[in-house]
Amino acid sequence: MPTDRRGFLRLAAGALALLSTGSSARPAAPGAVAVHRATRNTRLGAARERLSRVLGASPEGVQHAAGPTLALPEPAGDTGLRLVEAVRGYTATPGFSGAPLPLAELARLLFLTNGPTGRSARAKRAHDHRAAPSAGALYAGEVYLVAERVRGLPPGVYRYHAPKHALVRLRAAPQLDAVTNALEQPAAVRGAAAAILLTNVFGRYAGRYGDRAYRYALLDTGHIGENLRLAAVAMGLGETASLRFEDARLNALLGVDGRAEAVCAVHAVGRRGASDPELPRRRWVERGRAGDPDAPVPERYHAATALGPGTSGAAAEVRESASGPAPAADATGVALPALDPPPTRSVQTTIERRCSAARFGPRALSAGELGFVLEMAAGHQALARAPGVELLLAVHRVQGLEAGLHRYQAQGNRLVAVRRGDLREALVDACLGQDKAGSAALACFGVGRLAETAARAGERSYRDLLVEAGAVGERIYLAANAARLRARNLAAFWDDDLNALLGLDGRREAVVHLTLVGA
DSSP states (O other), X not given: OOHHHHHHHHHHHHHHHHHHTTTOOOOSSOOHHHHHHHTOEETTEETTHHHHHHHSOOTTOOOOOOOOEEEOOOOXXXXXXXXXXXXXXXXXXXXXXXXXXXXXXXXXXXXXXXXXXXXXXXXXXXXXXXXXXXXXXXXXXXEEEEESSEETSOSEEEEEEGGGTEEEEEEESOOHHHHHTTBSOGGXXXXXXXXXXXXXXXXXXXXXXXXXXXXXXXXXXXXXXHHHHHHHHHTTOEEEEESOBBHHHHHHHHTOOSSSEEEEEEEEEESEEOOOTTSOOOOEEEOOOOOOTTSOHHHHHHHHTOEEEOSOOHHHHSGGGSSOOOOOOOTTSEEOOXXXXXXXXXXXXXXXXOOOOSOOOSOOBOHHHHHHHHHHHXXXXXXXXXXXXXXXEEESSBTTSOSEEEEEETTTTXXXXXXXXXXXXXXXXXXXXXXXXXXXXXXXXXXXXXXHHHHHHOTTHHHHHHHHHHHHHHHHHHHHHHTTOEEEEOOOOBHHHHHHHHTOOSSSEEEEEEEEEEO
């Protein structure tokens, strides 16, 4: 689709959005399905794009008072643990021992989480490449550190200044208990050396992407958090993450307002140990308010799904059963062969060399290469932190597989054919005419079960789905890099057209992420 036509359609959509805002009644508290529908791209442009530009958050987020800056040690050494070993051998961290970490070790972990990994020579403006991908290289994600047991670093709250690989101190004195007290499962964090809080400055994306920026920001949280987890595994550290926390308490700890910038995930790191049985699990419930009725839908959704203390509530009661049993393997599917030998790149080297492909070559992937990428992405159930995301694949060029739409089954590392036929032309059209969607060897769609997950785990589950889809997408990126392949996220697509192409209704199930893979 020509660029000038897309530009015209977007301008028309902006005009329509402004004309419609005065007469259309909006729900006080949008739910998971509503916010997804409100952030889709349509043939008339991005939904409510102009409104977000007028009322959206500042692209700079909260301006913290200048504090002491500490230059971090440059990351040195590599444990050599291969990506395949980190994923296949992953086990959840039951708890932490209370032992301290040296500053150099923590510095390497922060660098691999979202540090500066190189410079872009092709960009219109020079900018630092980061360890995790970002829509338009705008980097809405921020990383904060709550340090307590780090040798060489005074306890306190710090912001990680990624471009300079440095820490800026925001608060002195130990604050890790404040993080523990904000979590639904405090036992899993007690004894950690530090907590790493991931926030998003939503306005950095809103100026370019409208309300859809909310999706991109939470996907970024998944990308960044997955780097952190795999890097911690490679370094022999324990790590655990929580998506269920008391929003207001953690936002206040960092001095952010929860609107322009908000905490979106919490990770704890340290030496592995046992959990603390004396800390009972709490039950947080959705206690947020809908917020300003004139604010964009994503902002009102985020405010409405804030968690706080409560004694009951559907979201808290059903969380434990949200995942359900793993689906049985379909005997009619195709079992993908193992890639022999498996790639030898270490986790650290893979993260450092991760990049987004500008183009794809014509070579077809082998079935073993595809099997490796999918196994790393979603083949191990222990990696899933939020249920409700599955993978569909549009296969264009894979040896031994018919072109068409396939569903991935983790059990047995299998593909089940959904529809046969060449999807390249239709996929390019659904992806705003971007040729990369057809020139890649395959497209991996992260599909969210929106309605089912919201019914089981509450409306906040949409946040979790996006973070989980981002984590899966990051493992696709890293697996492709480890296997000397190329990958690229493709976040711009016509939602209704793409969902229709995949046989999804866009309400119960919908595409929430798209990553291309090729040679």
